[in-house]
Amino acid sequence: MSTALHILILLVAIAPVLSCVYLGVLTLLSARLPTPRPSNQDMVFDVLIPAHNESQVIVRTLSNLQKLDWPASNYRILVIADNCSDDTAELSRQAGAHVLERQDATRRGKGYALEHAFAYSAQGPATAVVVVDADTEVTPNLLQACAARIEQGALAVQVNYGVLNPNDSWRTRLITIAYGAFHAVRSRARERMGVSCGLRGNGACYTHALLRQHPFNIYSLTEDLEYGVLLGLNGIRVHYADEACADAEIIDSERGARTQRSRWEGGRLAVARAYAGRLLGHAWRQRSATSFELALDLLTLPLGNIVLQIVLLALVAGGAALIVPALAAWLWLPLILLLILAAHVWRGWQLAPVGWRALADLAYVPFFILWKMYAKLRTRGNKGWVRTDRK
Template structure:
């Protein structure tokens, strides 16, 4: 199981590199049809985001998109800080910015609920979603709209996100490498080989008609983005990864915040896997099954294999298990470690600023630290999700804390 995942990600890395080399080829042809631009509604769910919301809204005002065809909707979701006041102040200056206040019984229910409330107030043909800590580059929304306008088979267009505080701590350096690998392997690689991409939580555009058909976001899903992905595919569309659209976002700078955020992600993806595997025979697009098994393999089988391997290793340090560990086993471990480092470092080379000597040593250290911590986190998330199902507990959405930088 471990080797299957290693080789599969090497395959994805190759696909990601090929997509990087080719994705810009379509832009000159696509630009010819960008004279009559569709109206775009940007939804920004915000709960206690006073640290970052003004910077995010200023980035929205700098977008190179006709302002008469743009509306920016801040969904102030039960905030107890100055989020609402800051957003209202910006709305008073810029007529295309407006604030939606969530009310009972929808207030404080999480991102999915906030997005549904914001969607009801929107009027755009295309819906774009950004998290409250995002600062998209000037042409990000233009490129997202360009993708939807020129690709009728695309239900959604996904852009690329970069880490704005990558150099703040060792943790943010780990996350920076992780996000680059996720986008160029799991996103670009899967798009190149299989025409499959996962909608992320931010920096994507989706057709209004699709959200209406699907009756909005699933408010029970902690990973609302992954859940939405499966339903979009089931309608017969694909989701295109178009890294010309770039946004910058803040990542957790402390381990406590990281742990709570990633546990929510893991629980959310586990929920999606179980939900749609139980609906297997109802799915119209059987190609979705490939993606479901990818998530199932990642969050269940692969981690089980790694855990079992680690348990055998540690137990054998103290108890004689009568295992015959020959030179072939050692060679295989060294080769696996080399594959891990190689595929990550080649992926980092796609981003010109990231192929550094420091990142090389950080990748080496990630193998024995950050990557291993994910194992514990996934087990913890599975425990919480199992407990929620057995005791029918209400889903609680954890909002990632921001840092004042």
């Protein structure tokens, strides 16, 4: 009986132990990174804004992008008004942007819009393109950060992805902490390890040399994540620029937040199913640390799911200890795992633009986990570009 219970506990412990060890290592490696500077400001960029019915926010975003610390003659702002039925295109023109209008009832989605924009940009003088979502504000050093990495040989760059409205509610504060952990902590560590930090889409920079070699023809819900994985399989890592930020608006309404969460996590799960095995196989055959780490990233569940795994482990270990008291030593394991997760969340809080009040909001975590599980159950398989309800 004792042996069987040991085996049961081990089986339940495998997933949360691997996840927590991985997150613990990333936490330890998340110190500030060096900040390179470009040698000059001669590099030419196109800043691309894919927009589907974004008239509520597009003018604010364009106003922000016109303040970049880069010569105005060396960057162009392109809005891709994709299948819009509002006045996004007209407002963008009035705000001084170059507008590409696209209407295609069958080829719908952000991936198609980006493919169209990349092809258009390739006809001009730009060395690289930077993608910024329509609800986003960026730091003035966006192009400086990208140019510095490209000068060092990078073909793809991802800047820090943050939250524009962190203090709107307890939900946005918790999401901001999660962003700090998922984007800043992980990306700093991955850059320090010399592997790919992955692509988040918003604040992503691609050189045209890369796009010619590896065309962007991804049309899934998480086209950015998938493209980053494909780059890794081809031996190309995404470099991380920690000093620049792209801060997107997080929807505070329950309905809108659920839509965002469903798309993100549903799309991520689909990519994990499609590519985790391929990445592990490539890592083994090519001895590729980049592919191995990308697989670990995909296989690591969201923090809420890991907490549920640890709770299950504690219940199994506790039940086993009631039957065989000598097994009570196993109860230390879930406690240690929770401490590792707590350190990871704490580090995420340190790197997030929220104050001490956000720590008190951690009391909402059980409700947040339940809300996320509900959002997953409501995930739809629609691959079209469905605009998030901002109300």
